Amino acid sequence: SISFTAFHRHDEINAYLDELAKAYPSRVTVKTAGKSYENRDLKTITISNGDGKSGKNVIFLDAGIHAREWIAPAAALYVIYQLVENFVANADLLKSYDWVILPVVNPDGYEYTHTSSRMWRKTRKPVSSACYGTDGNRNFDFHWGEVGASSFSCADTYKGKTAFSEPETQLVRDLLLSLQGRGKFYLTLHSYGNYLLYPWGWTSDLPADWRAHDEVAQAGAAAIKASTGTKYTVGSSTNVLYAAAGGSDDYAFGVAKFPVSVTMELPAGGTGFNPSTEQILPFVTETWTGIRAMAEKVIQKY
Ligand code: 0X9
Ligand code: ZN
Numbered sequence: 001s002i003s004f005t006a007f008h009r010h011d012e013i014n015a016y017l018d019e020l021a022k023a024y025p026s027r028v029t030v031k032t033a034g035k036s037y038e039n040r041d042l043k044t045i046t047i048s049n050g051d052g053k054s055g056k057n058v059i060f061l062d063a064g065i066h067a068r069e070w071i072a073p074a075a076a077l078y079v080i081y082q083l084v085e086n087f088v089a090n091a092d093l094l095k096s097y098d099w100v101i102l103p104v105v106n107p108d109g110y111e112y113t114h115t116s117s118r119m120w121r122k123t124r125k126p127v128s129s130a131c132y133g134t135d136g137n138r139n140f141d142f143h144w145g146e147v148g149a150s151s152f153s154c155a156d157t158y159k160g161k162t163a164f165s166e167p168e169t170q171l172v173r174d175l176l177l178s179l180q181g182r183g184k185f186y187l188t189l190h191s192y193g194n195y196l197l198y199p200w201g202w203t204s205d206l207p208a209d210w211r212a213h214d215e216v217a218q219a220g221a222a223a224i225k226a227s228t229g230t231k232y233t234v235g236s237s238t239n240v241l242y243a244a245a246g247g248s249d250d251y252a253f254g255v256a257k258f259p260v261s262v263t264m265e266l267p268a269g270g271t272g273f274n275p276s277t278e279q280i281l282p283f284v285t286e287t288w289t290g291i292r293a294m295a296e297k298v299i300q301k302y
Pocket of ligand 1: 250
């Protein structure tokens with residue numbers, strides 16, 4: 001099992017996934033989908049209800065593309081914990097859908113924030129003699145580099161030498177494309193600021209079907225508001241936050257054709273990227289309430 005009273009290292013997170021695969025072989029499949037630049041295993045966990053039916057619709061959730069946003073992988077672990085270890089209470093979420101979860105997209109950066117530099121954001125592949133790392137959320141090949149992304153390799157929002165220059169973003173791309181058709185909801189967890197964001201991130205224009213996104217995101221915000229009183233701002237990335245192209249959310253919607261694609265910016269807890277360990281459980285519980293409500297809405301719609 002895993003605790004929600006500490007932030008876990010990448011090895012512990014992977015060990016938890018492997019432990020679940022062993023304990024629940026009929027409902028859990030863990031795969032090493034690829035490797036990070038520094039050769040860490042990028043593991044996905046696929047969760048089903050064990051009825052043996054294949055080809056179900058899929059909810060794909062990831063977290064930790066930005067290294068320092070520690071509450072995001074913690075929230076992904078809580079989703080995994082609920083769907084697997086609290087299966088009976090959540091059986092409705094697995095009846096007609098499977099869930100695929102990648103809890104740490106950028107383990108090299110994540111480990112670096114634990115060992116060396118708490119505020120690191122990017123990947124860890126060297127890009128110039130002076131600087132390391134690309135912003136994974138500026139590296140996807142959809143209107144890549146057009147707005148809100150830096151060409152300067154030392155910048156925190158560096159877009160990368162080319163689109164998909166990073167093994168970690170290539171892996172998310174390949175997962176998204178492999179799920180095309182079955183993938184109905186892409187949810188990517190970040191922090192912080194209490195936002196539920198939907199496309200587009202590259203233009204202030206709204207997608208034709210923005211209402212579907214809005215309905216799902218509003219359901220999440222309303223559920224959280226009702227449970228804890230926490231307020232989330234809902235809207236398109238460009239319109240409620242800022243324009244930034246090359247994000248995974250725009251790619252999932254614009255290229256991999258997930259009908260609903262949402263970026264969830266979790267709370268800060270007054271300490272930015274560094275919530276106290278006492279805040280982990282309340283934050284991830286509240287986040288799960290929102291994710292659950294959004295998933296229910298998606299399942300009802302598609
Ligand atoms: O800037 C980002 O990548 C996200 N905010 S964060 O503070 N976690 O860095 C927001 C991304 C929203 N989506 C797009 N702009 N596509
Ligand atoms: Zn982020």
